[in-house]
Amino acid sequence: MAGVSWRDSVPEESANDLETLLGSGIGTAREHLEQHGGFLPFALTVLNDGEVRLLMVAPDTSDAVDSTTPTAETASEAEFDADAMLNDLTELLRQNREECRAAALVCDITLPEEGSDAIHVAAEHKDGSVFAALLPYRPRPGSQWEFGDLTADTNKAVVWVG
Template identity: 30%
Template sequence: MTSWRDSTPEHVQAQFDGLFGLGLDAALDMLAKRKEFYPFGIEARGGEAVMVGSEPGLGDDPESQAVLDLLYEGGRRRSADMDAVAYVCDVRLREPDSDAVRIDLEHRDGHALQIVTPYRIKRFGRGVESGQMSVSSGVRRIWG
């Protein structure tokens, strides 16, 4: 079985690895502290990673898809200044029946991945346990 790394340049792999690590760490930290989080983005700009949230105006309890749509729109507006981007959201899986962190990665060179990592919030506020991640082709939303 071939890996996405077999067909992906090393500089793209390095950016995806960095964005994925930052995104998963931030998501798991928010889950441990608040048991939930709103979608957010991380943009790679000139060697730096910048976390972005949605723009105001969605109300107190916005739908996750509405937040993602605003993040995608903002990413398209800033695409000339970015090399890569990660969008991180909380999803519910059917198989296995689990909550998961989904991270959609996209690079200006045309590569896109989706990484889904199941998680379980431990009882009595003892943190979050993550499961086996799965990687698949992603959707190009910014440089598509």
């Protein structure tokens, strides 16, 4: 059916919450990219009263860098397990889901077929509505970033399950 958007298939409040999370997630990730050259996974929630909150977890870098043998690579790039951080964030969201009406996980992914990375935002509402999008990006000379087009992606609920 041409002309029907995902927005038409979900309640208005849910669509507004998911769009808020998408916009906030993309904006926060872009800001971190532009200021710090990267970003760690994070989560956003829309509380039951409508307030938007940012949630972060600290990366476990205990096994990532051997401090007894510093090299240029380990000194400049701290390693971390993004999947473990996303699992921790998902668990935190599940534990606190009664206080929220919507949540999103935001992470950096690689798009090998595009030759770029992307900001990925996977949002869900307590009513079962889901929406995800990605924004490809690549570095440009002079510490600048080139961003591609925002596109929809697939998503499944991970917070309001079972």
